Amino acid sequence: MRLLDWLVVAGYLLWIVYDGIKRSKSEGVEGYLLANRSLPWWAVGLSVMATQLSAITLVGTTGQAYADGMRFVQFYFGLPFAMVLLSVTLVPFFYRSGVYTAYEYLERRFDVKTRTLASLLFLFGRSMSTGAIISAPAVILSIIFHWNLTLTILAIGGPTIIYTMIGGVQAVTWTDVKQMGIVVGGLVCAVIALILGLPDDVGIGQALHVAGAAGRMNPIDFHFDVRQTYTFWSGVIGGLFLHLSYFGCDQSQVQRYLTAKSLNQARHSLLMSAFVKIPLQVLVLMVGVFMFLFYVFNRPPMLFNTEYKDRVAQSARAADYQALENDFAQAYDKRRAAATALAQAEGTERDTARTAFKTATADMQAIRGRAASLVKDVTGSAIYGEKTGDTPKPDVNYVFPTFVTTRLPQGLVGLIIAAIFAAAMSATAGELSATATATVMDVYKRLLRTNESDAHYLIVSRIAVAFWGIVACIVAHVAVQLGSLIEVVNRIGSIFYGSLLGVFVLALTFKRANGHGAFIGLLSGIVFVVFFAFAPATRGVSYLWHNPIGVIVVMVVGVIVSLLTKPQAAR
Amino acid sequence: MSQSDADDRPMGRTYALVILCHVTVIAILWWVGRTFSA
Numbered sequence: 001m002r003l004l005d006w007l008v009v010a011g012y013l014l015w016i017v018y019d020g021i022k023r024s025k026s027e028g029v030e031g032y033l034l035a036n037r038s039l040p041w042w043a044v045g046l047s048v049m050a051t052q053l054s055a056i057t058l059v060g061t062t063g064q065a066y067a068d069g070m071r072f073v074q075f076y077f078g079l080p081f082a083m084v085l086l087s088v089t090l091v092p093f094f095y096r097s098g099v100y101t102a103y104e105y106l107e108r109r110f111d112v113k114t115r116t117l118a119s120l121l122f123l124f125g126r127s128m129s130t131g132a133i134i135s136a137p138a139v140i141l142s143i144i145f146h147w148n149l150t151l152t153i154l155a156i157g158g159p160t161i162i163y164t165m166i167g168g169v170q171a172v173t174w175t176d177v178k179q180m181g182i183v184v185g186g187l188v189c190a191v192i193a194l195i196l197g198l199p200d201d202v203g204i205g206q207a208l209h210v211a212g213a214a215g216r217m218n219p220i221d222f223h224f225d226v227r228q229t230y231t232f233w234s235g236v237i238g239g240l241f242l243h244l245s246y247f248g249c250d251q252s253q254v255q256r257y258l259t260a261k262s263l264n265q266a267r268h269s270l271l272m273s274a275f276v277k278i279p280l281q282v283l284v285l286m287v288g289v290f291m292f293l294f295y296v297f298n299r300p301p302m303l304f305n306t307e308y309k310d311r312v313a314q315s316a317r318a319a320d321y322q323a324l325e326n327d328f329a330q331a332y333d334k335r336r337a338a339a340t341a342l343a344q345a346e347g348t349e350r351d352t353a354r355t356a357f358k359t360a361t362a363d364m365q366a367i368r369g370r371a372a373s374l375v376k377d378v379t380g381s382a383i384y385g386e387k388t389g390d391t392p393k394p395d396v397n398y399v400f401p402t403f404v405t406t407r408l409p410q411g412l413v414g415l416i417i418a419a420i421f422a423a424a425m426s427a428t429a430g431e432l433s434a435t436a437t438a439t440v441m442d443v444y445k446r447l448l449r450t451n452e453s454d455a456h457y458l459i460v461s462r463i464a465v466a467f468w469g470i471v472a473c474i475v476a477h478v479a480v481q482l483g484s485l486i487e488v489v490n491r492i493g494s495i496f497y498g499s500l501l502g503v504f505v506l507a508l509t510f511k512r513a514n515g516h517g518a519f520i521g522l523l524s525g526i527v528f529v530v531f532f533a534f535a536p537a538t539r540g541v542s543y544l545w546h547n548p549i550g551v552i553v554v555m556v557v558g559v560i561v562s563l564l565t566k567p568q569a570a571r
Numbered sequence: 572m573s574q575s576d577a578d579d580r581p582m583g584r585t586y587a588l589v590i591l592c593h594v595t596v597i598a599i600l601w602w603v604g605r606t607f608s609a
Contacts, residue, residue: 073600080593084586212607219600267582274589278596 008414020163065288068389078240131475186419238544498550499525521558
């Protein structure tokens with residue numbers, strides 16, 4: 001990074017912290033946690049999307065499209081249906097009951113043990129995932145720029161903790177609005193730069209035919225296969241339940257729309273996401289597809305992850321790696337020629353040109369595969385044996401940062417790095433505000449200190465934000481060392497979702513359901529889904545299907561236990 | 572009109588518009604895939 005890039009990133013950080021801090025108003029705990037339910041729908045809608053869009057989305061999803069095409073977009077096909085269903089069902093319940101957290105509603109409907117269990121599940125899952133939200137971009141940026149990892153984690157986490165702690169949910173929402181602007185602006189600039197990087201004699205339509213021949217223009221797959229996450233049916237059915245759970249039962253999202261100034265404004269904020277999310281995701285994926293095309297016509301590195309490449313270059317097998325680099329350069333020249341021929345081919349010539357391009361691409365990927373095997377042998381890193389699409393898995397997250405840092409002009413590099421920071425910080429801020437709210441309202445105020453002043457709870461809320469922020473930074477640091485173990489913890493966290501949704505569905509659809517049914521149903525759902533996710537026979541089933549399974553188990557157990565136990569007094 | 576009246580205003584047409592737009596987006600994506608992958 002050069003001076004102008006540093007100035008852009010530093011300017012962004014100072015501006016966001018200043019903007020967040022100036023939102024600080026002494027309005028009491030409702031103002032701090034729910035903005036006194038005063039925010040307009042469009043700001044809440046952007047905040048909803050900013051909380052969901054992390055740096056992992058920005059860096060990982062562009063890499064995913066580079067390696068595997070546009071199929072990832074199907075993950076969001078259930079989202080608009082979920083938003084409509086939530087606007088009709090849970091949102092009015094939450095908004096009219098005046099709750100601070102989604103789990104508070106469970107106490108009003110069932111009992112305090114069900115509320116506490118749901119809230120603790122949320123706190124456990126979210127504290128782990130917030131660490132991952134910070135650690136993923138920190139690791140990538142520290143490798144690309146040779147930055148100190150701890151300082152990178154603090155550069156993302158520190159400012160976020162400060163403005164969230166001081167400004168509360170007002171700061172979170174209004175900084176989210178600006179951060180979404182920076183992210184979208186960065187993505188649009190990246191697409192323009194990538195298109196300008198195509199050769200003069202290759203038009204956009206011709207280039208997209210080349211991408212199609214390499215399997216990158218594949219947004220819809222109608223095959224039904226429960227082992228595949230990115231198919232139309234997994235997206236519509238599994239994705240529907242996942243998004244119902246995420247937007248209906250996860251406090252980090254529920255808190256966003258509880259800040260809206262009216263019920264219909266809360267609904268509009270969710271419907272805005274339903275309208276905008278898929279086009280936004282297409283924009284992210286198109287960055288990946290155009291990166292693929294850019295590297296068809298401009299020579300890519302054989303491996304993008306420089307950390308592994310450097311270790312091989314310093315090993316006894318450096319000469320083998322260099323020989324593969326030479327083969328790769330020749331294979332690239334052949335593929336570039338084949339791609340140019342395909343782009344300019346017309347009519348029946350196109351089939352022949354397509355076959356030649358596919359063969360040249362396969363040759364190039366075979367050399368890349370041999371390089372990955374070499375890295376695996378030298379470093380002992382088993383993950384270099386895995387692939388995403390036709391690309392070695394550890395390379396996927398490094399494609400976009402490599403393109404940005406090696407191909408973009410001064411200033412634009414700073415903007416994209418600021419966009420990566422913005423995505424990480426906006427997602428983190430939403431999580432910190434939500435975990436603090438659940439801690440104070442569901443645990444501290446409900447179970448520990450029930451009759452304190454508003455000022456007391458306001459101070460405790462600020463301490464809770466700082467506490468969860470520090471926990472997130474520690475988890476982020478530990479996550480780097482633990483590697484796959486933290487993935488397992490995150491996976492367990494994500495499989496709570498279906499069971500949590502099941503409790504809310506039970507509450508809304510079965511009048512006879514009682515606290516014992518809900519509590520035992522929730523526990524049974526979690527145990528069953530954890531077993532299902534890790535058992536050898538069912539481990540291959542995509543995690544999207546864990547959500548409907550969790551809902552069904554909670555409903556079945558909840559109904560049976562409720563019928564076998566005493567009915568609950570009317571509430 | 573009071574705040575609660577505005578809150579309770581039916582949003583059926585908005586929901587229908589969301590679903591219609593979503594189906595249209597899926598159809599466009601399907602067409603794009605078919606056009607450039609063929």
